[in-house]
Amino acid sequence: MRDTSYVQKLMSHAPQDEIEHEWRSAFIIEREGSAQSQCVSVRSRDGREANGFVMSLCVRHKWIDRSAKLERLVLIFSHGGIYVEGQHLQRGLDALEEGKLKRIQEQNSNEIALIKSHNADVRKQEDKEPLVSRVVLSPSFESLLESEENLAEIAKVVKEDYVHHSGSDKDAA
Numbered sequence: 001m002r003d004t005s006y007v008q009k010l011m012s013h014a015p016q017d018e019i020e021h022e023w024r025s026a027f028i029i030e031r032e033g034s035a036q037s038q039c040v041s042v043r044s045r046d047g048r049e050a051n052g053f054v055m056s057l058c059v060r061h062k063w064i065d066r067s068a069k070l071e072r073l074v075l076i077f078s079h080g081g082i083y084v085e086g087q088h089l090q091r092g093l094d095a096l097e098e099g100k101l102k103r104i105q106e107q108n109s110n111e112i113a114l115i116k117s118h119n120a121d122v123r124k125q126e127d128k129e130p131l132v133s134r135v136v137l138s139p140s141f142e143s144l145l146e147s148e149e150n151l152a153e154i155a156k157v158v159k160e161d162y163v164h165h166s167g168s169d170k171d172a173a
Helices: 005-011 090-097 109-119 141-146 148-164
Strands: 027-029 039-043 050-054 058-064 071-077 080-087 101-105 131-138
Touching (some): 027 090, 071 090, 090 101, 101 131, 109 131, 141 148
């Protein structure tokens, strides 16, 4: 009889540990040995919009309804704040306190459903995948640009940069 075990290995699915998650991670964290994060970036559900704050401006954080069905976390920076709603957010807070948090990703309903189904099989609370259902950043980028003073400041910087480069667009190409 022929040995067909190699065919079965080729046709079988990879072990669960090797399967990459089909959703975007709620918290992107720098790994050990890498440089400390410079900025925490907040990404919208569709991934088309990113905002954030410099980590050195983080003043404090506060849990609201920790370990509740819907956890809420507020991060305060010297120039604004980030409000996060979701479940199993402790991993992100730990990363923030260690200076390793790079990004907070708001997840869409499909990703949330996949994570909830995956988390149902996980017993340990700390091993559950965090999910972020809502993120609010204040002040918004649009509100900063609505002020004539803020727009004037941006125009001033652009003009200084233009004069500094002698009005040449050669470096831009």
